[in-house]
Amino acid sequence: MEQMKNNFKSSAGMFAIAGTLSMIIGAVLWGSTGTDLWATLATNDMKNYLTKLPEAKTFLVLNTCFWVLGVLLMGVAIQLMSKLSRENIIPATLARVVVNAAVPVAIVSFVLMVSLAITISSDNIQNSLLFATNIGWIGARLDDIATLSIIGFAPLFLSISGHNIWIPAWLRVWGFFAGLMGLLAIYGILVPDAYFLSFTILPVGLGWMIASGVVLIKSKD
Numbered sequence: 523m524e525q526m527k528n529n530f531k532s533s534a535g536m537f538a539i540a541g542t543l544s545m546i547i548g549a550v551l552w553g554s555t556g557t558d559l560w561a562t563l564a565t566n567d568m569k570n571y572l573t574k575l576p577e578a579k580t581f582l583v584l585n586t587c588f589w590v591l592g593v594l595l596m597g598v599a600i601q602l603m604s605k606l607s608r609e610n611i612i613p614a615t616l617a618r619v620v621v622n623a624a625v626p627v628a629i630v631s632f633v634l635m636v637s638l639a640i641t642i643s644s645d646n647i648q649n650s651l652l653f654a655t656n657i658g659w660i661g662a663r664l665d666d667i668a669t670l671s672i673i674g675f676a677p678l679f680l681s682i683s684g685h686n687i688w689i690p691a692w693l694r695v696w697g698f699f700a701g702l703m704g705l706l707a708i709y710g711i712l713v714p715d716a717y718f719l720s721f722t723i724l725p726v727g728l729g730w731m732i733a734s735g736v737v738l739i740k741s742k743d
Contacts, residue, residue, distance in 0.1 A: 673727025674704025
């Protein structure tokens with residue numbers, strides 16, 4: 523029985539680490555394109571953004587594939603982690619509800635954002651500015667909401683539910699900090715000039731996922 527539980531923990535940990543690494547690879551691919559939809563929306567410079575998309579399309583498609591894979595893997599990890607905390611059913615259930623809602627939202631946001639690179643050509647940029655701005659805004663905001671949910675609020679709820687069960691004190695504090703960064707990200711969504719605040723959750727939340735994965739893989743009953 524103990525061996526089965528340890529295997530369960532190891533599986534949850536491996537899913538968490540694999541999902542996070544997939545998200546990081548996707549982010550590196552996205553960064554290599556030189557396109558930044560969030561900055562574009564903040565500066566209202568959609569025309570310049572669209573002119574960069576044809577050359578960046580291949581990397582943006584690859585980036586989207588890694589992000590979809592990453593969010594699915596992290597979703598599985600959070601589901602498994604929540605089942606380690608049956609004694610604290612309310613926060614564990616909240617973690618599951620959050621991730622069940624956020625994963626499909628994330629995938630929709632990824633598809634919406636990459637659709638700009640696929641559906642808009644250099645010949646119809648001028649006629650597509652309003653459409654691209656609307657689609658880009660929806661995609662970016664959905665991505666923000668999904669991100670703060672999966673690596674902000676889910677770690678917070680897991681840190682509460684797993685306290686004295688599998689979450690050590692230092693990781694619990696880290697989880698509360700991730701939740702705080704989730705609240706800060708909400709402010710970044712609501713205030714256009716503070717859009718960069720929605721990115722502050724990334725190192726904290728992704729770091730928590732890796733750290734929790736290592737804790738689970740190394741833990742023995």
